[in-house]
Amino acid sequence: MALPENPNIFANNPLDRASYRRTDKGWIEEQLANPASLFVPFRRLPKRDWEPFVLPEAVPSQGKDIGWMPASLIPELAGTGCLVFLGINKRGKALFAADVSETKDAENHPALKGQGAFEDLRGLAMAGEITPTELAIMAQAKSMIDWHSRHGFCSVCGAKSEMAEAGYKRQCPSCKAEHFPRT
Secondary structure, eight states: OOOOOOSSGGGOOOOBOOGGGTTOHHHHHHHHHOTTOEEEEEEOOTTSOOEEEEEOOSSTTSOOEEOOEEGGGHHHHHTTSOEEEEEEOTTSOEEEEEEOTTSTTGGGSTTTTTTOEEOOHHHHHHHTOSOHHHHHHHHHHHHHHHHHHHOOBOTTTOOBOEEEGGGTEEEOTTTOOEEOOOO
16 A cells, blocks of 8 residues: 655655665666666756756646656766766666756756756745656755765865765765765
8 A cells, every 4th residue: 555645745755765776886887877777967056056957848737847868968967976876766767866067058068958947946846847756856866966065075084075875975085984964
C-alpha cells in the first residue's frame, strides 16, 4: 500500500536513492556513460538562488517539465563542477544534477539554446507549474549542490575538501575528516 502524498510538496521524492551504489565508482562511471542516464543542469547567478533548467509548457496550462538532458552532455556543460547522483527513477534510469554555473551564458549554450530556461524553484512550486514529485527531486538536487558550494573546506583543519560518494560526502585529504550534509 502506497503512502499518502505528503502535503509538503518538496517531500514527495519517488527516486530510489540507491545509497549502496554511491561508493561504487565503477558503477557511477558506467551510469554516466550510459546513454539512458539523465542529468538536470543547475546554475547560480550572483545574488540569486540555485535554478534548475526547465522546459516550457508543451501544451498551454499543462505545466512545465524539468529539463533532463543526456548525461553525455555533462563534460561539455559542467566540466569538473559539482555533480551529484540523485538516484534511479522507476524506469531504471540513473539521474544526476550538475552545476553548470561556470559555463558562460549556459542558457544559450548550443546544447540548451531555445529549449528552455533556468527558473527559480520556489517560484515554480508556488505557481504549481511542476509536479510535486519533480519538485521533490529538484529540492534534493538543489540542496546537495548548494551544500557543496558552501562546504568546500574542512571544518577541522581548513584544507580544501574533496567530493566523495557520488556527492554525498566531502573528505579532507589533509586530516582525513569526513563531512556529510545535514538531512
